[in-house]
Amino acid sequence: MKTKMENLEQVSSNKIFGGQQRVYSHESSELKCKMNFSLYLPPQAEGGDVKLPVIYYLSGLTCTEQNFITKSGFQRYAAEHGIIVIGPDTSPRGVKIDGDDESWDFGVSAGFYLDAAKEPWSKNYRMGSYLNTELYDLILKAFSNVVDPDRIGIMGHSMGGHGALVSTLRNPGQYKSVSAFAPICNPTACPWGVKAFNGYLGEDKAKWVEWDATELVKKYEGPPLTLLIDQGAADKFYIEKQLLPENLVEACRSVGVPVILNLREGYDHSYYYISSFIGEHFDFHAKILKA
Amino acid sequence: MKTKMENLEQVSSNKIFGGQQRVYSHESSELKCKMNFSLYLPPQAEGGDVKLPVIYYLSGLTCTEQNFITKSGFQRYAAEHGIIVIGPDTSPRGVKIDGDDESWDFGVSAGFYLDAAKEPWSKNYRMGSYLNTELYDLILKAFSNVVDPDRIGIMGHSMGGHGALVSTLRNPGQYKSVSAFAPICNPTACPWGVKAFNGYLGEDKAKWVEWDATELVKKYEGPPLTLLIDQGAADKFYIEKQLLPENLVEACRSVGVPVILNLREGYDHSYYYISSFIGEHFDFHAKILKA
Numbered sequence: 001m002k003t004k005m006e007n008l009e010q011v012s013s014n015k016i017f018g019g020q021q022r023v024y025s026h027e028s029s030e031l032k033c034k035m036n037f038s039l040y041l042p043p044q045a046e047g048g049d050v051k052l053p054v055i056y057y058l059s060g061l062t063c064t065e066q067n068f069i070t071k072s073g074f075q076r077y078a079a080e081h082g083i084i085v086i087g088p089d090t091s092p093r094g095v096k097i098d099g100d101d102e103s104w105d106f107g108v109s110a111g112f113y114l115d116a117a118k119e120p121w122s123k124n125y126r127m128g129s130y131l132n133t134e135l136y137d138l139i140l141k142a143f144s145n146v147v148d149p150d151r152i153g154i155m156g157h158s159m160g161g162h163g164a165l166v167s168t169l170r171n172p173g174q175y176k177s178v179s180a181f182a183p184i185c186n187p188t189a190c191p192w193g194v195k196a197f198n199g200y201l202g203e204d205k206a207k208w209v210e211w212d213a214t215e216l217v218k219k220y221e222g223p224p225l226t227l228l229i230d231q232g233a234a235d236k237f238y239i240e241k242q243l244l245p246e247n248l249v250e251a252c253r254s255v256g257v258p259v260i261l262n263l264r265e266g267y268d269h270s271y272y273y274i275s276s277f278i279g280e281h282f283d284f285h286a287k288i289l290k291a
Numbered sequence: 292m293k294t295k296m297e298n299l300e301q302v303s304s305n306k307i308f309g310g311q312q313r314v315y316s317h318e319s320s321e322l323k324c325k326m327n328f329s330l331y332l333p334p335q336a337e338g339g340d341v342k343l344p345v346i347y348y349l350s351g352l353t354c355t356e357q358n359f360i361t362k363s364g365f366q367r368y369a370a371e372h373g374i375i376v377i378g379p380d381t382s383p384r385g386v387k388i389d390g391d392d393e394s395w396d397f398g399v400s401a402g403f404y405l406d407a408a409k410e411p412w413s414k415n416y417r418m419g420s421y422l423n424t425e426l427y428d429l430i431l432k433a434f435s436n437v438v439d440p441d442r443i444g445i446m447g448h449s450m451g452g453h454g455a456l457v458s459t460l461r462n463p464g465q466y467k468s469v470s471a472f473a474p475i476c477n478p479t480a481c482p483w484g485v486k487a488f489n490g491y492l493g494e495d496k497a498k499w500v501e502w503d504a505t506e507l508v509k510k511y512e513g514p515p516l517t518l519l520i521d522q523g524a525a526d527k528f529y530i531e532k533q534l535l536p537e538n539l540v541e542a543c544r545s546v547g548v549p550v551i552l553n554l555r556e557g558y559d560h561s562y563y564y565i566s567s568f569i570g571e572h573f574d575f576h577a578k579i580l581k582a
Contacts, residue, residue, distance in 0.1 A: 014561055014563040014564070015523075015525070015557040015558045015559065015560055015563065015564065015567075016563035016566060016568075017567050020566070021563055031579050066366070070361070070362050070562065071361050071362060071561050072561070073364035073367070073566060075563075075567075076566075159295070232306075234306070266306040268305055268306065270305055271361065272305040272306065272307035272312055272366075273305070273306065273307070275307060275308075275364060275366070275367075276306075276308050276309070276366075285475045
């Protein structure tokens with residue numbers, strides 16, 4: 001399949017479950033660096049004469065675009081449902097900022113899918129606008145022959161679960177379906193979030209609530225939405241209160257937003273856990289996107 | 292689940308598809324070093340009052356015990372069928388021999404599942420006896436409460452496909468079912484095999500044929516056996532004639548051993564390819580092991 005964008009470079013393509021698992025790179029104007037993203041074209045995309053639904057998948061801390069496509073086994077389900085799947089990277093790459101590689105939960109691989117407001121991060125760390133505007137528009141244009149712009153969903157894991165929820169709540173209607181594995185549900189109230197928001201957004205907590213799903217859902221006024229939240233009960237980060245799904249559920253119930261919280265006994269935070277339930281998440285998204 | 296072996300150490304355990312993906316380590320007397328292996332216990336093993344079939348999976352060049360368990364997605368099928376799956380490492384580890392890390396296709400991660408006859412390799416590089424005697428017996432003893440000794444199969448990829456075929460043909464009846472993804476079918480006739488056999492076995496080609504599936508099948512006199520060979524048609528190593536499945540098929544046909552060769556259009560040598568068809572291989576093994 002040829003794309004219509006000249007600044008898009010195909011890095012790799014491997015056949016899997018009858019479709020093509022691709023990685024592309026492009027120069028991002030929001031992030032001012034070269035970025036990779038993954039794109040799975042299910043077998044139904046061949047020929048390019050039918051518009052398919054799309055799911056974005058946002059990865060967690062320490063990941064690149066590779067973890068999800070090699071470890072989750074999602075391609076089987078994407079092929080069954082005929083869904084295109086796109087996996088962005090987790091932060092700007094190759095941009096050298098003092099302190100960007102000092103910790104695994106801030107800086108490189110830890111962009112938190114937000115737009116930084118504080119120097120020196122505000123120049124490049126604009127993952128919110130990158131994902132929801134630049135990459136989103138690029139996909140619509142470059143793959144306009146196979147992408148149905150009216151049937152786009154989003155999911156994610158951990159930091160990426162936060163990203164999926166926040167992207168949906170901040171951009172009403174842009175994502176028709178949303179789910180998350182072990183998401184950071186209330187970043188203003190957990191150590192990971194407090195560190196990241198202090199670093200990227202500064203001390204003004206009025207800015208923090210704009211990137212916190214538990215806060216955002218309380219004032220959500222977009223189209224009807226059901227949140228699907230999945231959580232391993234043996235997940236160390238859940239036990240350590242980094243994820244706080246109960247806070248999000250309580251906020252949803254306080255404003256009448258439907259939410260499903262599936263607690264999975266014995267499961268941890270790893271891709272072993274994700275791979276066990278990603279089929280269920282594809283079923284959930286397919287039911288909405290193919291309704 | 293407790294094991295009965297005191298020299299067995301559990302390195303990790305993660306819940307996946309209702310079962311447990313474990314990694315164990317132990318001191319190997321054959322290899323004279325500490326070795327890891329993976330073990331998947333499907334949900335049916337819980338309680339330990341039913342004996343389940345077992346499949347060994349042998350990995351290819353450059354792999355450890357990790358690649359298969361993180362990338363193939365096999366756990367879904369093992370859980371569906373109620374099969375225990377064991378994945379050994381690909382060479383001795385932590386044994387320093389001059390030249391053992393100079394190339395990716397010889398030495399570390401490239402043990403070729405044979406017993407080396409040539410110094411300095413013959414002391415440690417005894418993966419054939421390690422797999423088919425030491426580890427095999429250890430599993431029977433340590434997991435005797437869940438393993439059915441009469442229902443054991445084997446599969447592998449590339450170098451590990453060679454290992455699966457050769458282990459089955461050299462030890463008639465030990466493995467009831469065998470299949471391989473992109474196996475090195477005729478190592479005495481391809482560059483990888485010639486390099487490895489020269490290095491591990493020396494110049495005496497009478498020794499080489501004892502570790503070559505295409506040669507071994509010609510004199511196979513064990514219980515009836517069907518070989519399932521899977522091959523991606525776009526596999527670079529197939530095109531470069533490292534794998535030579537046609538030679539094995541011809542040898543099988545010459546002696547009346549049933550063989551199935553599935554050529555998969557567009558698929559390469561990667562785990563993207565394996566994950567697409569490993570479900571079919573589990574179906575094949577289950578049909579035999581659960582007959």
